[in-house]
Amino acid sequence: MPDDAIQVDAIQKLYGTMKAVDDVSFSVAPGEFVSLLGPSGCGKTTSLRMIAGFIEPSGGSIRVHGRDVTHLPPEKRDVGFVFQNYALWPHMTVAENVAFGLKLRRKSRREIAAKIEESLSVTGLSGYEDRLPKQLSGGQQQRVALARALALEPELLLMDEPLSNLDRALRVTMRRELKELQARMKMTTLYVTHDQEEALSMSNRVVIMNGGRVEQIARPYELYETPASSFVADFVGITNFFEGTLMRCAEDWDEVRLASGQVLHARAGAGQGGQPGDAVRALIRPERVTLLSGPEEGANILRGQVMLAEYFGAVLRYSVRLDSGETLRLEVHNFDAILENGTPVHVRVPPEHLRVLPLDGRA
């Protein structure tokens, strides 16, 4: 869309013959919070740094509010950047760090002072103006980095794993604060992370990357519930995978036969236009599998034995060895007892939650 805040079109980055970023396209609407999520080395940082102008793309184009910035030097782009290691200038105080960009913009002294005060107060740093970066804790440094970027009121804020250097408790707090601040200021944000919890909880939309390519772009809920590929299903949350063959595609239901011979029903259309005989993967989330209290008859009811019970407090996860040979993980939230290993159980795989994906070349 022409009124998107960022439009990334088929950007590429080659290092020698290695494609660090390969044909990546996505856009971010004004005020939207979009995450780039993927395993380490998948090209998130490289993509973000191309948008900021630190790396020259090998191909493709980048537009910010319709303006082509692909070949502009970083100082000519109105894009804020929060670095993973904060990159606070060690020889400048907090206030000087924030003021540096403002001075370059030839703002008046009054304006600069006001802006420093404002951006430090929204990030909760009032009173720290004269500290040097090394006199601050990790969390405070993170806030300064944010304040420094926000003070310039950029059209767009880029953040590269800004919370990854904090300990876990602080990370969760900062995640909430950051999201609140972003929503309040309606700051268009592109956020890089390898932490799926962060991406799912903060984003309006998530771009999932793998091996330099985009796997899926979707809202967090869709991503989790309807992953477009096995990679996405595996990377986001925990999933049971079963390889098998698509047996039947019909009005009422589809059928998959697993390698063991066990047949599972899925809702009609789950096969996504595949033909009977196609090799497929059947996916089911552990929390969607129901543990039955006793033997029942019907489709998708499987028998097995508890192999392992993992207790996480609110959640209990069983690994069940099915009689047909597969291992199935399932999660229970309301439970009164923990079943012993070896206990025979019956489980049901609800057809409406069974996803069937073509067995593509990708992992």
Place this chain on the structure above:
Amino acid sequence: MLRRVLPPLLPALLALLIFVALPMLWVVRTSFNELVDGAYMVEALSLDNYTRFLGNPWYLVNTLWFSVRIALLATAISVICAYPVALYIAGTRGLLRNVLMSLVMAPLLIGLVTLVYGWIVIFRGGGLLNSLMIALHVYDEPVRYMWNIKGVVILLVYIGAPYIVLSLLDSIEKISPYLVEAARNVGASRWTAFWKIVFPLTMPGLYAGLVIVFSLNFAAFAVPLMVGDSKTQMIGLVIYREALLNNDLPFASALSVIMVAANTLILLGMGALFGRLILNKLEVKQ
């Protein structure tokens, strides 16, 4: 890539080209020129300057061979002095280590003339050492320590030993203490552990130090100039004298070429010897 890399490198590289490479080439060229009375020199292509040195037994014995001997002697003494010091320093930490390291490096940073002054005060005929020795009746006549071979060797060792300590330390610190502990653990005595484990592993550092110090010693001219006498005709000193006092630039140039060639040959020989004797053994052992 070249367009990005070349501009920042260019000033330094140009400086080296204009003020190192070209002058060095020019030395080689000058060595074939001739000195004519009344003129600085005239362009020629003659080997006279080389034959004048290489064909003269006096020069060969008293300058070339003498320089080799003094350089080897001073290097050997430097190694003997430096090895235990490096071993000891490697085992120290904190303030003691800082003090020791500062003392080791002081001769490298304090100017030669300054240091020479101190040595002269100590060693000259009526100097501190002689006064002390005579007062203690160790000997009656002052002994000559300066302005002869002794003085030259003492000063070369004084400047050379620190380099060897530094390069030995590089090697020693790379040796994992577990190696020694493992050797002790399987029953090696401390001496055996040193001799079989530590010593062979310090050979690369020792060799690096030897190369530097031998080259420095072989080319030395300031030291023999300051504390030598008419017998300490080291080749560097002869170059200095021919160039600055006799204005015989062609001869000085030829001597420079000979000096570099001789130094290279000796280092090659040393490398081969070292490789055969010690480094190979090291490989087999590992």
Place this chain on the structure above:
Amino acid sequence: MMRFDFGALALRGFTALMMLFLIFPIGVTLLVSLNPREFVLPPTGITFEWFRAAWTSETFLRGMSVSLVLGVCASLIANALALPAAMALVRCDFRGKAAVNLLLMSPMLIPTTIFSLALYIYFVRLGYGSGLLPLLVGHVIHVMPYALRIQTASLHRFDPSFEEAARNVGAGRLRTLVSITLPVMRTGLVSSFALCFILSWNDFPISVFLAPPGWTPLPVELFSYIKFQYDAVAAALASSLIVLSAVAMVLIDRFAGLRRVMRS
């Protein structure tokens, strides 16, 4: 149980002797320069008379100013040449990088005798035989590898995201260099400057070849002086040089690690 450890004791004793050997000429010089009875021992007190004489001597003052100007100029130029080269070496990957690095360090490998002679002949040939330029060039080339070494080390520790952050908030290349890169690197630059200065200030071999008449640097001046007399005034001057070198050593060590820098 403490065993009598002869080996360790011998090692310690030998090291102590060597340290004495290393400190001896320095200590004696300092002693003589402070001893009111010139060379007579034991000293009866402390005097700064010799220092006063040294620091008011016309010859020495002239030598000092020559050395000062020479040292400052040579260090500035060497560092200015080394800085962009160090940046290219640290930040860019290119073929032949190792060779370029070796080339830039090569002045360390050439014996000063030959290097000085070469420059001398070269400038005679160019007709600059007795100007100040050969001396300055000699000093610049002599100290440049050291500057390059310290700066390379300090750039390796420099986080490039400091510069990216500056570019990101709107600073151009030059502005980034002046406001961010140089200030962040200042400790490395200070030690680099200190090392270059002290090497130039103390240099004898190059100066003796290349110094033109009337522009004699201090070490050469001191050498001509002690050829004829070893009085306490010379000791005072030598002591001043020792103190200055010590200050530089501390500076360099604080910021760059002396040992890494002095390794050949």
